[in-house]
Amino acid sequence: MTLEDLVRLRRARDVMDRDYARPLDVPALAKVALMSPGHFSRSFRAAFGETPYSYLMTRRVERAKALLRRGDMSVTEVCFAVGCTSLGSFSSRFTELVGETPSAYRARGHEADAALPACIAKILTRPRRDGRSVGPGEAGTAVP
Known part of the structure; x- marks a missing residue:
């Protein structure tokens, strides 16, 4: 190349x-x-x-996580706001990348993330291919 x-x-x-x-x-x-x-x-x-589709969906899920943490939008609204046209496909990919459904992610507390600067929160909450995000207690593993 x-x-x-x-x-x-x-x-x-x-x-x-x-x-x-x-x-x-x-x-x-x-x-x-x-x-x-x-x-x-x-x-x-x-x-x-990764494929272009996989990369794009990771970006969409990453943005969806930020919108869901705010808590002022429904899962359906978030799905369409990030460019997905199928709630089922969005939910499946979100669950695959994050390890929990969008509803469960939205419902749980995100207070620990709220105190972090946005640039650090982005690194810690980035969806990973192994189906989980790096949590606040694992910050050392997210930054090389």
């Missing part, structure tokens, strides 16, 4: 980070990266270790 390819892939990843709530699909992201959809998907996975 060339440096130019990596720059274009990062441009597409930046679009996902910034515009996660918009309808984004592989062909649209491939166009941003100036690649065919198949080449984009393979290259993205090789560069970042």
Whole structure:
């Protein structure tokens, strides 16, 4: 993979980070990266270790966690606010990444997280592929 390819892939990843709530699909992201959809998907996975869809859903779940911690939106409202169109798919992916349902996550206390600066809270609450987030007591494991 060339440096130019990596720059274009990062441009597409930046679009996902910034515009996660918009309808984004592989062909649209491939166009941003100036690649065919198949080449984009393979290259993205090789560069970042996950598929474009998986990366996008992780960003959406990450934002959903922040909205659910606030407690002023329903799970359905959060689902649509982060760009998901199916409550069932959103709930399944949220549960897979976080280890609990969106309703259970919203219902439990988040007082310990409230005292943390936003930049640290983002690191500690980032969804992980092993199905759990790093808790406040595990801060040393989240920062290299």
